[in-house]
Amino acid sequence: QVQLQESGPGLVKPSRTLSLTCTVSGGSINSGDYYWSWIRQPAGKGLEWIGRIYFTGSTESNPSLESRVSMSVDASKNQFSLKLNSVTAADTAVYYCAGFRGVLTATAFVLFFDLWGRGTLVTVSS
Amino acid sequence: DIQMTQSPSSLSASVGDRVSITCRASQSISNYLNWYQQKPGKAPNVLIYAASSLQSGVPSRFSGSGSGTDFTLTITSLQPEDFATYYCQQSHTTPPTFGGGTRVDVK
Numbered sequence: 001q002v003q004l005q006e007s008g009p010g011l012v013k014p015s016r017t018l019s020l021t022c023t024v025s026g027g028s029i030n031s032g033d034y035y036w037s038w039i040r041q042p043a044g045k046g047l048e049w050i051g052r053i054y055f056t057g058s059t060e061s062n063p064s065l066e067s068r069v070s071m072s073v074d075a076s077k078n079q080f081s082l083k084l085n086s087v088t089a090a091d092t093a094v095y096y097c098a099g100f101r102g103v104l105t106a107t108a109f110v111l112f113f114d115l116w117g118r119g120t121l122v123t124v125s126s
Numbered sequence: 127d128i129q130m131t132q133s134p135s136s137l138s139a140s141v142g143d144r145v146s147i148t149c150r151a152s153q154s155i156s157n158y159l160n161w162y163q164q165k166p167g168k169a170p171n172v173l174i175y176a177a178s179s180l181q182s183g184v185p186s187r188f189s190g191s192g193s194g195t196d197f198t199l200t201i202t203s204l205q206p207e208d209f210a211t212y213y214c215q216q217s218h219t220t221p222p223t224f225g226g227g228t229r230v231d232v233k
Contacts, residue, residue, distance in 0.1 A: 047170065047213060047224040062221045063127075096169055100222075103175060105157070110176040111217040112160040116169035 002027035004097050004117035012124050018084040022097030022117060029078045030055045034099035034115065036073070036080045041119075042093040052100055053080055087124045094119040128152050128216050132225035138233040145201040147228045149214035154194045158218035161190055161199045165210045174199065204230070
């Protein structure tokens with residue numbers, strides 16, 4: 001059973017770079033079964049998709065964050081990573097790594113978030 | 127971005143009640159609609175994908191319906207473990223977007 005676990009600093013100073021890593025266990029990051037994704041959730045609020053990376057290294061980001069986001073895959077460690085630069089207090093949230101998987105139905109190929117890490121709280125404060 | 131609007135934002139119900147939550151997309155998304163359950167301090171968990179397909183391991187009291195712009199999640203007989211927040215999410219267009227959530231609590 002594939003599992004995900006986020007790791008990284010819980011406190012980041014304003015204007016600095018937030019860096020998180022997600023370790024994939026129980027399966028290979030190169031399987032091609034998932035788009036590896038990042039999602040965040042400010043306290044008491046809803047979910048915001050940050051971006052995703054495929055095992056090939058191709059990425060796609062939320063246009064609202066695109067200029068500040070970079071993602072990478074390290075297949076040798078079975079990990080993928082997120083960097084968000086120039087952070088402010090508005091970036092304080094629980095950050096989840098997730099696996100976005102597609103299923104072929106009778107009418108469409110539908111993607112959904114099938115795997116989730118436990119989440120890690122990142123606070124932006126001086 | 128496609129905006130997803132859920133209603134109600136919260137509801138109070140009792141064990142055994144039938145509960146329905148609606149989700150409306152700002153444009154047609156066919157059946158590219160998923161439902162998640164989130165409990166406090168936990169990650170979301172997919173219940174329904176492709177509008178009406180039950181994820182493996184999810185109890186059959188959960189069902190989804192709809193197509194186009196209007197969707198419904200129904201819980202036929204609410205159980206104690208179902209008190210949680212529910213989110214819809216569209217995967218028709220990037221970026222994938224979520225509804226604002228519906229909190230189901232004890233009446």
